[in-house]
Amino acid sequence: MEKKEIYIGIDLGGTTIKMGLISDKGELLEQLEIPTRTKEGYQTIIEDIVQHSKKLVSETGFEWENVKGMGIGIPGLLDIESGIVRMAPNLHWTDIPIKQILEEKLQILVQIENDGNIAALGETWMGAGKGYKHVVMATIGTGIGAGIIVNGQILHGKSGMAAELGHIPISDKGIVCGCGNVGCLETVSSATGIIRMAQEVVKNRKNSLLTERFEGKLDQITAKSVFDAAKEKDKEAVAIVEEAAHLLGKALATVANLFDPEIIIIGGGVSKAGVILFDPIREAFYQYGLKNIVKNVQVVPATLGNTAGMIGAAALFHV
Amino acid sequence: MEKKEIYIGIDLGGTTIKMGLISDKGELLEQLEIPTRTKEGYQTIIEDIVQHSKKLVSETGFEWENVKGMGIGIPGLLDIESGIVRMAPNLHWTDIPIKQILEEKLQILVQIENDGNIAALGETWMGAGKGYKHVVMATIGTGIGAGIIVNGQILHGKSGMAAELGHIPISDKGIVCGCGNVGCLETVSSATGIIRMAQEVVKNRKNSLLTERFEGKLDQITAKSVFDAAKEKDKEAVAIVEEAAHLLGKALATVANLFDPEIIIIGGGVSKAGVILFDPIREAFYQYGLKNIVKNVQVVPATLGNTAGMIGAAALFHV
Structure with a gap:
């Protein structure tokens, strides 16, 4: 189990955050869903992601070292390379450097991407577009x-x-x-x-x-x-x-x-x-x-x- | 002069063939235009390209060794990787392996591409899209x-x-x-x-x-x-x-x-x-x-x- 590579895939919506543990073969090993606490600001949402990521990994019997990266799909205008959410009306976010914050807190690679692109990528990897x-x-x-x-x-x-x-x-x-x-x-x-x-x-x-x-x-x-x-x-x-x-x-x-x-x-x-x-x-x-x-x-x-x-x-x- | 790298760029149309000698900086060093002898079949057209390519290079004072490749823009349906013109109605061509024929005759790399793409690429390299x-x-x-x-x-x-x-x-x-x-x-x-x-x-x-x-x-x-x-x-x-x-x-x-x-x-x-x-x-x-x-x-x-x-x-x- 120890050497297995896994990824955390997150679908960050305006109402709920869907978090999944995904194998390098694209299998969804485990998932959880939490409400998006938009009213309490971005720090709360990011902290929720941090806590539940750790929980998801530990409760599934993996070590944090198994996690090779976290991808996040976000509805909004993003600066993908620098990992900054420029404008996400559903989240009430403007200029939030989510990649940097999460990488510091979690010590893993984080990538963000527009939610429409993420869905297309998911279907291409494991769904109708395989x-x-x-x-x-x-x-x-x-x-x-x-x-x-x-x-x-x-x-x-x-x-x-x-x-x-x-x-x-x-x-x-x-x-x-x-x-x-x-x-x-x-x-x-x-x-x-x-x-x-x-x-x-x-x-x-x-x-x-x-x-x-x-x-x-x-x-x-x-x-x-x-x-x-x-x-x-x-x-x-x-x-x-x-x-x-x-x-x-x-x-x-x-x-x-x-x-x-x-x-x-x-x-x-x-x-x-x-x-x-x-x-x-x-x-x-x-x-x-x-x-x-x-x-x-x-x-x-x-x-x-x-x-x-x-x-x-x-x-x-x-x- | 001897070590200079040049390219032959060809715009193969249904009426005329435009042939240019282009430097690696994108300068059009010399050009000539000949009629496309569509009625006489593809061998004639290809032979025209061969003869005029050599003429273009020698009359401009270059050696054939300077020529690093020949690109050809063709109006039609192409198999780009294998360099075969599948269907070019203006040329009356079907399944002509132009890349292979020219590479054998000229002993240089030949690439073909759709004419609309070629124009876009030209404008992007040296024109309005630079x-x-x-x-x-x-x-x-x-x-x-x-x-x-x-x-x-x-x-x-x-x-x-x-x-x-x-x-x-x-x-x-x-x-x-x-x-x-x-x-x-x-x-x-x-x-x-x-x-x-x-x-x-x-x-x-x-x-x-x-x-x-x-x-x-x-x-x-x-x-x-x-x-x-x-x-x-x-x-x-x-x-x-x-x-x-x-x-x-x-x-x-x-x-x-x-x-x-x-x-x-x-x-x-x-x-x-x-x-x-x-x-x-x-x-x-x-x-x-x-x-x-x-x-x-x-x-x-x-x-x-x-x-x-x-x-x-x-x-x-x-x-």
Whole structure:
């Protein structure tokens, strides 16, 4: 046991911190989840990571010497080389040198990376993208994130902001995005976009299960409730899902034409909807993509689920 | 002189072959241009390259031993590692092992690369992209080509087909593209797209300099004639240029959101139009791009002109 190399992979979210112990083969040996105490400041969060890392290692029967590194996926704008979190709105962090602080406290190598990139890296190491070197992963949740792997490496761009799939200008519905622009992909194809369309159906009292179920309860509509109604063949719900999926498929065709990837992986809560979502995504993808590029590209669901972040964070030491 | 290292850079087009002698500092020391004898088969073209390479070197006072490599930019689908031209419609070539043939005949290293990538590499080495590592170059001619440099390296994707900017689905005009899809960028923003819009103006006898000049002579309209009329403030011509430029700027915003580049370079015949083209491109680019990404990205014209291909082909030995 003593000579085994293990890694700590951390998915640092605004609500919870997922921490995993990962073998050099990518196995998730043990995991724990703690709340992110954002209100108590960054020192508290970092101290929580320190204490629980040690606990995770010792309670699993490893020695601290077995730990070869800690990777952390963080939602925000990062300076990856120096390990500084420049701006993480969900954590209320600005200019926090987390790498340096943790390396001093733990005496191990620490690497940080954008959470979208980490998920893509995790799926490429151990999930749906295993064995591939050119991978696009889109994560569909409240917004739309992405991570792009080129030749086995994360695509960062000049300032670590590459792969902003959610903000490509592609919709003509005229909806203003959180970023200030109009027509971004995530105004339509994210959970937020799907919920907005469902609310319109209810507000306009269209003949739909959505209206039956949510009249007067607009704020209770979730993406899942729209998919549920669509699975019951509700016409309005089906139209919403198809609109969101069609635009996502078209956007992914654009991405494929630019990157010539081997595989496209779709993760995030919305991706659990299954064929009702994937069929129209694929239809648009193969319709709009350049045939010679997309003919051999599969569009598949992510397989690691909530563990992609932890595994991807550990994968930072494997690429 | 004897120890000087030089490279032969070749821009192998369907009409002409441009051959240059390039120093290891990227200077174009000498060049010549010969017609591409496509009708006489690949052996003739390759023999032309062999003979003129030797002539170029000897007449410039170098020894063949000074030549450290030959790079060739080729329009088509290539197998870069093995140096085989899989399909080059302009040359009428299929499965030609040009690298192997030339290496045997010339006894120097030969590398081949897609022509769009070569232009991007040339501009990055010695032109508008000098000093940058994250570069997007779009070439606007009959179609729209592109080359994308990530971390100083050409982006190839899984099969060398990356950077198909001309075929991203972005127009809602419903024009069928040569690739078979509808709405590709190049149906609107290429020279072909611009000419098509001008022909519509003339066919509909709209009040325009274009109608005055080209009624009954539709096939004489060039992109330049549209830009000329636009510079004379012809309303219809201005509208055409703005439509083509707007869509290109929007497409480049999409590219920027995905790649987070340092600079965007626009080359090709159409790019010579100047501010009348670049102003509306930039307007759309900064409007549709994610602010944090595009705020520091310049959109500039290419500076190497016709020599980008030769210089970029030589640059294959410098990256």
